[in-house]
Amino acid sequence: MTLTPEHTHRIAPVDDRAATPDMRSLIDRRQRLQHDLETGADxxxxxxxHxxxxxxxxxxxxxxxxxxxFVEVEPLRRHRASGFxxxxxxxxTDGVVTxxxxVDGRTVFLYGHDFRIFGGSLxxxxxxxxxxxxDMAASVGxxxxxxxxxxxxxxxxxxTALAGYGGIFRRNVDYSGVIPQISVxxxxxxxxxxxxxxxxxxVFMVRGISQMYVTGPDVITAVTGERITHEQLGGADVHAGTSGVAHHAYDDEQQCLEDLRHLLTYLPSNNRELPPQRPTRDPVHRVNTALVDLVPTDPxxxxxxxxxxxEIVDDHAFFELNEAWATNVVCALAHIGGQPVGIIANQPTVLAGTLDIDASQKAARFVTFCDAFNIALITVVDVPGFLPGVVQEHNGIIRHGAKLLYAYCEASVPRIQLIVRKAYGGAYIVMDSRAVGADLSFAWPGNEIAVMGAEAAANVIFRRELATAEDPDASRAHSAARYREELAHPYYAAERGLVDDVIDPASTRHTLARALNMLRSKHATLPERKHGIRPM
Structure with a gap:
C-alpha cells in the first residue's frame, strides 16, 4: 500500500529512549554468555x-x-534431556564446540569436544x-x-546417544573421498x-594425554583377567607403532596442531579440486649427483x-605418514616442481624392503587416499619380494597383498614408477608396474627386473648342471651371471616396453618433474559400475 498523508498517523514513532536500555541489556546478556563460553561456566x-x-x-x-x-555455530545449544x-x-554448547x-587462508570446518562439560560426552x-x-563441510567442500x-x-x-554416534559414522562414510577428514x-x-x-x-595423537580403544582396561581385566594401563592399551605410541591406527604421535599439542596445519598444505579442499601447487625456488632441473653413489650395486x-x-623432492622436505609402523615401506607427501605428490617406496633397511601384511595395508590405504584427492603417485621400487614365512601366509599375506594390487589398479591419478635397483616377482607387479597401469616407468642402470634374484633363479634353471658340476660354487656364480646378463639386465624390460627409459640417477628429479607436468591434465575413464569388491 502506498502511504498518503492521512495514513501516516497510524505509524507509531520509535522512542529511542525507551528501546535503547532494553536492547543494551540484551546485548550485555549476550556478552556475558560469550564470556562464559570462552572461559567455561566453571x-x-x-x-x-591444564x-x-x-x-x-x-x-x-x-x-x-x-x-x-573462527566462527562458532550453535554456541547456545543446550540438551533437552531430563532425569538422572x-x-x-x-x-x-552441550560439551562440543563447532x-x-x-588455515593459511583456506576454509576448514571443525568440532572439538569440551571435556570441561560432561566430560565431553556425546x-x-x-x-x-x-x-x-x-554436513556443512561436505556441502561447502x-x-x-x-x-x-x-x-x-x-x-x-x-x-539417543548411540543413535548420535550412528549419524556420525554414516557421515564419515558418505563423505569419505569427498572431503579430507582428520581426527586429532x-x-x-x-x-x-x-x-x-x-x-x-x-589420525594424530599426543603422548601422555591421548588414549583410544574400544574397551577400556577395567573391562579387559574383568573379562580376561589381564591388567594393563590406559597408556599401554591405547596410548599414542601403541597406535602409531603397533596397531597402525595413528599416523603420528607427538610430544605436545602445539607440535601436533602445527603439523596438522602443514599437512593441509598438501591436500585439496575436496575431491573436485586439484591439490594446491606452491611456488618453489628449488629448480626442477637440479642435478641429483648424490644419488649416483647412494644405492649400492649389490642388491x-x-x-x-x-x-x-x-634428494628428489622440493627443498629436500617431505611429510612421512605412519613413520613408526610397517617401516619396510615409506609413505610420504611431498612436492616436486611445486606439485603435491604421494610417494610409496620400499625401505631396504627394514626387512630388506620386502612387502609384508602391514606394509601392504599401509601402502594400499595411502594409494587409495591419494587417488581420491587427485594427488599424483610416485612409486620408488627396490623390492626383493613378499616376506616369506608361515605366520605371514597363515595371516593372509595373499589377501592383504591383494589390497595394494587392487588400490593401484583402481587408481586413475598420474602414476609414475621408478625402479632404482631390484624388482623381483609378484612384488614388482604389485609396486605399480606398467602391467597394472602405471603411466610411465623409469629405471636406473643396474636395476634387475626378474621373477627372482639371479642366484635363486640359477639354482632352479641350472639345477641339473649344478648337481654334476666339479666346482658347484663356481658353476653357480657363472650360471647366475648368465641369467643376469640375458634376462635381468637393465635394458631387458625396456626392450619389451615395460620400462619407458633407463635414466641417469642424477637426472631423476628433472625426469619426474617433466613427467608430472605432462600428466597433470590426465583424465581416465573407468568402467561403469556401482563399486568393485575390494579384498578385505
Missing part, C-alpha cells in the same frame, strides 16, 4: 584441564586456525551439532577436523568415538630410502 574445570597437561578446546582452536578466523541429574545443569575458520544435542557441521577429547556416549541419554585425539576416545576416528583419513646391501626421497 573456571575450576579449565584449571583441572593440570592434566591438556589445553582447553578453545585454546586448541586458537592454535589450529588463523588468528580471529541432567535437569539440574544445562550448559551452553564452527569454521581458516548426547543428542551434542551429536546434532556435529552432524550439522559435517572443505576439510573436516575433529578434536577428540570425550568420554564416549552420555549414559544418561541412553539410546587429545584425550580419551573410547567405544563408538574410536570408530569414527578410524573411519577418517588421518643385498641396505641404504636409507628416505635419503633418496629427500
Amino acid at each position: 573456571p575450576r574445570a579449565a584449571t583441572r584441564q 593440570a592434566g597437561g591438556k589445553l582447553t578446546v578453545r585454546e586448541r582452536i586458537d592454535l589450529l586456525l588463523d588468528q580471529d578466523s 541429574g541432567l535437569d539440574k545443569t544445562r550448559p551452553h 564452527g569454521w575458520g581458516t 548426547g543428542e544435542a551434542h551429536a546434532e551439532k556435529i552432524h550439522k557441521i559435517m 572443505a576439510p573436516l577436523i575433529s578434536l577428540c577429547d570425550g568420554a564416549g556416549a552420555r549414559i544418561q541419554e541412553g539410546v 585425539i587429545l584425550g580419551p576416545c573410547a567405544g563408538g568415538a574410536a570408530y569414527s576416528a578410524a573411519l577418517t583419513d588421518f 643385498s646391501h641396505p641404504y636409507d630410502m628416505r635419503t633418496l626421497i629427500a
Whole structure:
C-alpha cells in the first residue's frame, strides 16, 4: 500500500529512549554468555584441564586456525534431556564446540569436544551439532577436523546417544573421498568415538594425554583377567607403532596442531579440486649427483630410502605418514616442481624392503587416499619380494597383498614408477608396474627386473648342471651371471616396453618433474559400475 498523508498517523514513532536500555541489556546478556563460553561456566574445570597437561578446546582452536578466523555455530545449544541429574545443569554448547575458520587462508570446518562439560560426552544435542557441521563441510567442500577429547556416549541419554554416534559414522562414510577428514585425539576416545576416528583419513595423537580403544582396561581385566594401563592399551605410541591406527604421535599439542596445519598444505579442499601447487625456488632441473653413489650395486646391501626421497623432492622436505609402523615401506607427501605428490617406496633397511601384511595395508590405504584427492603417485621400487614365512601366509599375506594390487589398479591419478635397483616377482607387479597401469616407468642402470634374484633363479634353471658340476660354487656364480646378463639386465624390460627409459640417477628429479607436468591434465575413464569388491 502506498502511504498518503492521512495514513501516516497510524505509524507509531520509535522512542529511542525507551528501546535503547532494553536492547543494551540484551546485548550485555549476550556478552556475558560469550564470556562464559570462552572461559567455561566453571573456571575450576579449565584449571583441572591444564593440570592434566591438556589445553582447553578453545585454546586448541586458537592454535589450529588463523588468528580471529573462527566462527562458532550453535554456541547456545543446550540438551533437552531430563532425569538422572541432567535437569539440574544445562550448559551452553552441550560439551562440543563447532564452527569454521581458516588455515593459511583456506576454509576448514571443525568440532572439538569440551571435556570441561560432561566430560565431553556425546548426547543428542551434542551429536546434532556435529552432524550439522559435517554436513556443512561436505556441502561447502572443505576439510573436516575433529578434536577428540570425550568420554564416549552420555549414559544418561541412553539410546539417543548411540543413535548420535550412528549419524556420525554414516557421515564419515558418505563423505569419505569427498572431503579430507582428520581426527586429532587429545584425550580419551573410547567405544563408538574410536570408530569414527578410524573411519577418517588421518589420525594424530599426543603422548601422555591421548588414549583410544574400544574397551577400556577395567573391562579387559574383568573379562580376561589381564591388567594393563590406559597408556599401554591405547596410548599414542601403541597406535602409531603397533596397531597402525595413528599416523603420528607427538610430544605436545602445539607440535601436533602445527603439523596438522602443514599437512593441509598438501591436500585439496575436496575431491573436485586439484591439490594446491606452491611456488618453489628449488629448480626442477637440479642435478641429483648424490644419488649416483647412494644405492649400492649389490642388491643385498641396505641404504636409507628416505635419503633418496629427500634428494628428489622440493627443498629436500617431505611429510612421512605412519613413520613408526610397517617401516619396510615409506609413505610420504611431498612436492616436486611445486606439485603435491604421494610417494610409496620400499625401505631396504627394514626387512630388506620386502612387502609384508602391514606394509601392504599401509601402502594400499595411502594409494587409495591419494587417488581420491587427485594427488599424483610416485612409486620408488627396490623390492626383493613378499616376506616369506608361515605366520605371514597363515595371516593372509595373499589377501592383504591383494589390497595394494587392487588400490593401484583402481587408481586413475598420474602414476609414475621408478625402479632404482631390484624388482623381483609378484612384488614388482604389485609396486605399480606398467602391467597394472602405471603411466610411465623409469629405471636406473643396474636395476634387475626378474621373477627372482639371479642366484635363486640359477639354482632352479641350472639345477641339473649344478648337481654334476666339479666346482658347484663356481658353476653357480657363472650360471647366475648368465641369467643376469640375458634376462635381468637393465635394458631387458625396456626392450619389451615395460620400462619407458633407463635414466641417469642424477637426472631423476628433472625426469619426474617433466613427467608430472605432462600428466597433470590426465583424465581416465573407468568402467561403469556401482563399486568393485575390494579384498578385505
